[in-house]
Amino acid sequence: MIRKASSFVISLPRVHLAAASICTAIIGTTLLLLPSEEVEATRSTLKIIQPGDQPLATLPLSSTDTASSDTLSLDPESETVNPLSDEVAETPQALAEAPAPIIENWIDFEVRSGDSLSTLFQRAGLSARDVYQVSQATKESGELSRLYPGQTISFLIEGGKLEKMRFAEDRLNTVELVRNDSGYSIDRTTLEPRIEQQTASGVISNSLFVDAERAGLSSRMIMQMAQVLGWDVDFALDIRKGDHFRVLYEEKYLDDEKIGEGDILAVEFVNDGRLVQAVRFTDSHGDSNYYTPQGMSMRKAFLRSPVDFRRISSNFNPERFHPVLGKKRPHRGTDYAASTGTAIKAAGDGKIIWRGTKGGYGRTIIVQHGGNITTLYAHMNGYKSGLSNGSRVKQGDIIGYVGMSGTATGPHLHYEFRVNGVHKNPVTVDLPHASPVPKAELAAFNKQSAQLMAMLDAGQPALAMADNTQTNELSN
DSSP, rough: OHHHHHHHHHHHHHHHHHHHHHHHHHHHHHHHHHTTTTTTOOOOOOOOOOOOOOGGGGOBBOOSSSSSSOOOOTTTTTOOOOTTHHHHHHHHHHHHHOOOOOOOEEEEEEOOOTTOHHHHHHHHTHHHHHHHHHHHHHHHHHHOOOOTTOOOOEEEEETEEEEEEEEEESSSSEEEEEEEETEEEEEEEEEEOOOEEEEEEEEEEOOOOHHHHHTTOOOOHHHHHHHHHHHTOOOOTTTTTTEEEEEEEEEEEEETTTEEEEEEEEEEEETTTEEEEEEEEEEETOOOEEEOSSSSSSSSSSSSBBOSSSSEEEOOBOOOOOOTTTTOOOOEEEEEEEETTOOOEEESSSEEEEEEGGGGGGGEEEEEETTTTTEEEEEEEEEEOOOOOTEEEEEEEOEEBBBBOOOOSSEEEEEEEETTTTEETTSSSSBBOOOOGGGGGGHHHHHHHHHHHHHEEEEEEEEEHOOOOOHHHHOO
16 A cells, blocks of 8 residues: 555656645644643733823733743733633724814915905905805905904815805904805804903093003093093093092903903092092893993983094184184084094984085084984094985994095094084083983892992092002102
């Protein structure tokens, strides 16, 4: 039998004999490397450490008596386990399934002086159609009605298309436009600042603006104080040296940085010995107004001054000598000097009965209030868009902007107040009060008013310090 097998092998081709020899060698080597049945399998598990897990430095080294070498275990609970466990396979799978972060390549453009939306989009490589679609999306809300030099507009452009657009209105409000099937949707993000109360006080020795700034009030707070008390105190004509004031107002903070101011909460002004006080109250409907501590409205049916002004450049004077015409001509109104473009407000609720150019008055608006009172606003630089003859306006609504159209020597508002067609001095005419605090709100108002006045009184030491400072300065 053996002899036959040998004869058979010898008769095989040499190629077949070589292949058989190689296979025999491979099988033999494999059998030598396989562990015996007495050897126990061990493994190490690499654990992805999450926050709160045991630190890597404290993990123990584990060893097995049956293994041929020590094994580093990164799992505190590692034991001899089945090498076919699913745990090893799950870890790389979980890592592979983690979503990759989305990277958006935003491009920032700074608004330059004279820029419009069209020129800005052109610099960004966008088309007139993009301008139109964005303009349509913001038409009602008016977010992009005005651009300011230095403002940053950010664009996300993909494949030549404007996918998103983002800009900050201020430190608290960010607007983002996102492309959709019909154009663009508007998403607004608003941060809530921390509100703190602050007090300031001072004594008048020069003017309201000079002395209020010295007391630490910003121009915005000074104008707000003048508006709140403006029905009872003429800050251009009535204030006297030695008058004094106290103000309780809000400051806004974001991440411990002061970013602005809120509203005046309470204010007190002593004018030539006459005490004028006001507190802010928000009723159950969310409407905020200023009242005396007794609940009477500080607001009159008409604004005493329909513009934020620096000075009165010309008073009501029936015997005035006209500076341009060079002859005697009655001045039947009050001229408020202000910078070109300063907003002009409707003095009271009413209807516009004239909007257009009116001789030497230049661009003019006349508003009818009730049946017998009209107010006139002249020398405007321009009108508020959307207004025309017949338009209804509310007290405080912007109706135009200060200019010097018509016969004028400089930018100012010429303001007239007429009762039954007769001109009255806008500065001295008696103005009716608006409604007091409603009876249903009186209990809540009295509580809030007492709290605000107590907070204002707590600033009395600051007033005493201001008095001493002024006295020392005057004595020097």
